[in-house]
Amino acid sequence: MGNVTNFAVETKVACAEGAVVAIVGEMDAYTTPQVKVAMQQMLDDGHKYLIVNLARAEYLDSTALGALVGALKRAREKGGDLRLVAPTARIMRLLDITRLSKVFPIDATDEEAVAHLSAERTGA
Amino acid sequence: MGNVTNFAVETKVACAEGAVVAIVGEMDAYTTPQVKVAMQQMLDDGHKYLIVNLARAEYLDSTALGALVGALKRAREKGGDLRLVAPTARIMRLLDITRLSKVFPIDATDEEAVAHLSAERTGA
Amino acid sequence: MKIEDQTKCLMLSLPNDPQYGVLLRKFVSWVAMLEQFDIKAIEDIEWAVDEAFTNALQHGVPTVDGQEVITVCIYPLQDSIEITVHDSGNGFDPEAIKCRQEEDARDCEFDLAECGRGLDLIAASMDDLQYDRVPDGTRVRMVKHRRTEAEGT
Amino acid sequence: MKIEDQTKCLMLSLPNDPQYGVLLRKFVSWVAMLEQFDIKAIEDIEWAVDEAFTNALQHGVPTVDGQEVITVCIYPLQDSIEITVHDSGNGFDPEAIKCRQEEDARDCEFDLAECGRGLDLIAASMDDLQYDRVPDGTRVRMVKHRRTEAEGT
Ligand SMILES: Nc1ncnc2c1ncn2[C@@H]1O[C@H](COP(=O)(O)OP(=O)(O)O)[C@@H](O)[C@H]1O
Ligand SMILES: Nc1ncnc2c1ncn2[C@@H]1O[C@H](COP(=O)(O)OP(=O)(O)O)[C@@H](O)[C@H]1O
Numbered sequence: 012m013g014n015v016t017n018f019a020v021e022t023k024v025a026c027a028e029g030a031v032v033a034i035v036g037e038m039d040a041y042t043t044p045q046v047k048v049a050m051q052q053m054l055d056d057g058h059k060y061l062i063v064n065l066a067r068a069e070y071l072d073s074t075a076l077g078a079l080v081g082a083l084k085r086a087r088e089k090g091g092d093l094r095l096v097a098p099t100a101r102i103m104r105l106l107d108i109t110r111l112s113k114v115f116p117i118d119a120t121d122e123e124a125v126a127h128l129s130a131e132r133t134g135a
Numbered sequence: 136m137g138n139v140t141n142f143a144v145e146t147k148v149a150c151a152e153g154a155v156v157a158i159v160g161e162m163d164a165y166t167t168p169q170v171k172v173a174m175q176q177m178l179d180d181g182h183k184y185l186i187v188n189l190a191r192a193e194y195l196d197s198t199a200l201g202a203l204v205g206a207l208k209r210a211r212e213k214g215g216d217l218r219l220v221a222p223t224a225r226i227m228r229l230l231d232i233t234r235l236s237k238v239f240p241i242d243a244t245d246e247e248a249v250a251h252l253s254a255e256r257t258g259a
Numbered sequence: 260m261k262i263e264d265q266t267k268c269l270m271l272s273l274p275n276d277p278q279y280g281v282l283l284r285k286f287v288s289w290v291a292m293l294e295q296f297d298i299k300a301i302e303d304i305e306w307a308v309d310e311a312f313t314n315a316l317q318h319g320v321p322t323v324d325g326q327e328v329i330t331v332c333i334y335p336l337q338d339s340i341e342i343t344v345h346d347s348g349n350g351f352d353p354e355a356i357k358c359r360q361e362e363d364a365r366d367c368e369f370d371l372a373e374c375g376r377g378l379d380l381i382a383a384s385m386d387d388l389q390y391d392r393v394p395d396g397t398r399v400r401m402v403k404h405r406r407t408e409a410e411g412t
Numbered sequence: 413m414k415i416e417d418q419t420k421c422l423m424l425s426l427p428n429d430p431q432y433g434v435l436l437r438k439f440v441s442w443v444a445m446l447e448q449f450d451i452k453a454i455e456d457i458e459w460a461v462d463e464a465f466t467n468a469l470q471h472g473v474p475t476v477d478g479q480e481v482i483t484v485c486i487y488p489l490q491d492s493i494e495i496t497v498h499d500s501g502n503g504f505d506p507e508a509i510k511c512r513q514e515e516d517a518r519d520c521e522f523d524l525a526e527c528g529r530g531l532d533l534i535a536a537s538m539d540d541l542q543y544d545r546v547p548d549g550t551r552v553r554m555v556k557h558r559r560t561e562a563e564g565t
Contacts, residue, residue, distance in 0.1 A: 016292055039437075040466045041430035070437075072462050073529035081526040101455055108536045109529050140445055163284075164313045165277035194284075196309050197376035205373040225302055232383045233376050269432065270425040279422065282442050289435050 018042045020049045025125050028091065028132060029060035037070035043078045050082040059091025060128040062121055066097035071105055083115065092116070092131060094124040142166045144173040152215065153184035153252050155245050161194035167202045174206040183215025184252040186245055190221035195229055207239065216240070216255060218248040268332050275327035277316055284309050287333060287342065294335045296405060303384035304340065304403050310377040311344035311399045319346030319396065339386070339404045350397035353378070353390045421485050428480040430469055437462050440486060440495065447488045449558060456537035457493065457556050463530040464497035464552045472499030472549065492539070492557045503550035506531070506543045 018036035025031045030053040034046060050061060061082060065071070083093040094116045098106065106112040118124040142160035149155045154177040162170060174185060185206060189195075207217040218240045222230065230236040242248040269290060273279045284305045291301045308331065315329045327347055334341040382388055387402035422443060426432045437458045444454045461484065468482045480500055487494040535541055540555035 037434055037437075039430070039433050039462060040469065041433055070458075072459060072466070073527075073533050074466055076529055077526040080524055084524055084526075104455075105459070105533075108533060110523065114524065140448075161281055161284075163277070163280050163309060164316065165280055194305075196306060196313070197374075197380050198313055200376055201373040204371055208371055208373075228302070229306070229380075232380060234370065238371065267427050268425075269427070269435075270423075272421075272423040272425075274420050274422070278446060282422075282439065282446070285442060286435065286439050289438060293431060293435070 018045070020046050022049050022053060024058065025062060025121065026060075026129065028058055029062060029125060029128050030056075030058035031062045031064055031096075031121050031124075033064040033066070034068040036068070038068055038075040039070065039072050040074040043074045046075070047078045047081070050078070051085070054082070054085055054089065054091075059086055059089040060132065061086050061091070061093040062096055062118075062124040062128070063093060064096040064121060065099070065102055068099070068102060071102050073109070076105070076109060076111060080111070080114070092128060094118055094127060096121055096124050142169070144170050146173050146177060148182065149186060149245065149249050150184075150253065152182055152256065153186060153249060154180075154182035155186045155188055155220075155248075157188040157190070158192040160192070162192055162199040163194065163196050164198040167198045170199070171202045171205070174202070175209070178206070178209055178213065178215075183210055183213040184256065185210050185215070185217040186220055186242075186248040186252070187217060188220040188245060189223065189226055192223070192226060195226050197233070200229070200233060200235060204235070204238070216252060218242055218251060220245055220248050268334050271331045271333075273312075273329050273331070275316055275319065275329060277313070280309055280312055283312055283331060287331070290333050290335060291340055291403075294340055294405075296340065296403070300403055300406065304342070307381045307384040307401050307403075308342055308344065310381050311342075311401065314377055314399075315344055315346035315348070315397075318351070319348035339402050341400065341402045343398055343400045345393070345396060345398045347396035350390065350392045421487050424484045424486075426465075426482050426484070428469055428472065428482060430466070433462055433465050436465055436484060440484070443486050443488060444493055444556075447493055447558075449493065449556070453556055453559065457495070460534045460537040460554050460556075461495055461497065463534045464495075464554065467530055467552075468497055468499035468501070468550075471504070472501035492555050494553065494555045496551050496553045498546070498549060498551045500549035503543065503545045 018038075021033040021035065023031050032046070032049055032053060036042070038046060050063075053061060063079060063082075079093070079095070086093045096118050097120065098117065103112065106115065116127065118127065142162070145157040145159065147155050156170070156173055156177060158170060160166070174187075177185060187203060203217070203219075210217045220242050221244065222241065227236065230239065240251065242251065271283065271286060273283060287308045288301045288305050291304050296304070312329060312331070319327055319329065330345040332343045332345075381399075381401065384403075385401040386404045387400075389400045391398045391400065424436065424439060426436060440461045441454045441458050444457050449457065465482060465484070472480055472482065483498040485496045485498070534552075534554065537556075538554040539557045542553045544551045544553065
C-alpha cells in the first residue's frame with residue numbers, strides 16, 4: 012500500500028575531506044531538518060566537499076532546495092563545494108524550474124562526483 | 136506514486152462451460168458493479184462454472200463479497216459452481232472473518248479450479 | 260470515547276460518490292501508518308472506514324440542496340486512533356440489526372446473504388464501535404487500539 | 413474562477429503540522445489521478461499544494477484556541493482542477509513580493525537565496541493563481557487545466 016514514512020538520510024565518508032549524503036524518500040518541510048542536520052554534521056567534521064545523492068529521493072520541494080543551497084554556501088565558505096548526484100527526471104525538472112540546475116554541479120554517480128571534487132581539491 | 140485507478144476485470148473462457156474472471160486492483164462499492172456485469176455475462180453465455188481469480192485483487196470489502204456470493208448462488212441455480220483462486224493473505228483473512236472461507240471452494244491455480252470443476256461436471 | 264477533549268483532528272469531507280472510497284481508504288491508512296500502526300491494524304482500519312463510508316453512501320439521505328456530504332474525522336491519540344463517519348441520514352437501531360444477524364447465524368451455518376456483512380466487518384476490525392444519532396444525521400465512532408509489543412504480532 | 417457555482421468539492425482540514433504535508437500531497441495527487449490528469453500535471457499539482465501548505469504553516473497565525481487548522485478544498489471541474497488552501501493568517505501583498513523577486517533576478521543570475529522559491533514554484537506549476545484575504549485568513553486559489561490531446565505530451 013506504499014509507505015509514507017520511509018524517509019532516511021544516509022551519510023558516509025567518501026574521501027579525506029568529502030562525504031556522501033544520500034536522501035531516501037520525500038524531502039519536504041517535515042523531513043528537510045534531518046537533512047540539514049546531517050549535512051551540517053559532515054561540514055563540522057571537516058568534510059567540506061559534500062556529495063548529495065538524490066537517486067532515491069522521490070520528492071523535493073522549495074524547502075528542500077533552500078537547505079541544499081544553504082549547505083552549498085556553507086561548503087564554499089569553507090573552501091569546499093557541494094555536488095548533486097543522480098537526480099530523477101522529476102527533480103531535474105524542479106532544478107530547471109527554479110534555475111538551480113545552473114547553480115549545482117550535477118554528476119551521474121558518487122564516483123564521478125568524488126573525481127571532480129578531488130580535482131578541485133588538488134587545484135587541477 | 137501508486138495508482139488508484141488501475142482496476143480491471145479480465146474474463147476468459149477456460150473450458151466448455153467454465154470461464155475465468157480475474158480481478159485486478161481494488162474491488163469495492165465503486166468497482167464491484169463491473170465485476171457483477173462480467174460474471175453475469177459469463178453465466179448468460181452458458182459458462183455456469185465460474186473461476187474467480189483473486190491473485191491480483193488487492194482489496195475486497197463486504198460489497199465485493201456480496202457480489203461473489205450472489206454469483207455463486209446464480210451459478211449453483213444453473214447447476215454450476217463458483218471457485219476462488221489464489222486469494223492473498225489479506226483476502227483470506229477477510230473470508231475467515233466473514234466465515235465465507237467455508238462457503239467458497241478455494242484453489243491455488245486456475246488449472247486446479249478447472250480440474251475440480253471438470254470433475255464436478257462429469258459427476259466424478 | 261471523549262472526542263470533545265481532542266483538538267488534533269484530520270477531517271475529510273467527501274461528496275456522496277463511491278469513487279472516492281479508495282481515496283478515503285488510502286488517506287486513513289496513511290494516517291495510521293504515520294501513527295505507527297502495524298500492517299494488520301491498518302488493513303482493519305481500512306475495512307472499517309470503507310464499510311462505514313459505503314453505509315453512509317447507501318443509507319444517508321441527501322440534504323435539501325441535493326448534495327450530500329460524508330464527513331470523516333480522524334483523531335490520532337496516544338494509544339489508539341479514533342475515526343468518526345458522519346452522514347445526513349436518519350440512522351437506525353444497531354441492536355435490532357444485531358438481533359437479526361444473530362438469528363441468521365443460528366438459522367444457517369453457511370450464510371449466503373448478498374448483503375449485511377458491513378457492520379460485522381466493522382465490529383471484527385475495530386476495538387470499539389458506537390452509532391449515534393446527531394442533530395443532522397448519523398455518526399459512527401470507531402476506535403482501534405495500538406497493540407503493545409507484549410501482545411505480539 | 414467561480415468557486416461559488418461548484419457544489420462538488422473534496423475538503424481536507426489538517427492540523428498545523430508539517431508531518432501531514434505528505435498526506436496532503438498524496439491525497440491531492442490521487443484526486444488528480446482519478447480525474448485523469450497526466451503524470452507531469454500531477455507532479456505540478458503536488459508541488460503547488462505542498463508549497464501553499466508550507467506557506468500556510470509558516471505564515472498562518474494560530475487562532476485563539478491555539479490550534480490552527482489549514483483547510484484545503486479540491487474542486488474537480490470539467491477541464492481543470494481547482495484547489496484552495498486556506499489559513500488563518502493575515503496574508504500579504506503578492507505584488508510586493510513579485511517585485512522583490514524580479515529585483516533579485518536582475519541582481520544575481522545564480523540565486524543563492526535559501527528561501528523564497530515557493531511562490532515561484534506554485535506559479536510555474538499552475539495555470540492560474542490568486543491570493544485572497546478572506547474574513548478569517550488568507551486563501552490561495554490555484555487552477556490547473558487538463559491538457560488536451562492536441563497539446564501533446
Ligand atoms: N449509516 C447508516 N445509516 C442508516 N442505516 C445504516 C447505516 N449503517 C448501517 N445501517 C443499517 O444497517 C444495516 C446493515 O448494514 P451492513 O451490515 O453494512 O449491511 P448492508 O449495508 O449490506 O445492508 C443496513 O442494511 C442498514 O439498514
Ligand atoms: N499564506 C501566506 N500568508 C502570509 N504570507 C505568505 C503566505 N504565502 C506566502 N507568503 C509570503 O510570501 C513570501 C514568499 O513565499 P515563498 O516564495 O513561499 O518563500 P518562503 O516561504 O520560503 O519565504 C513569504 O516569505 C511570505 O512573506
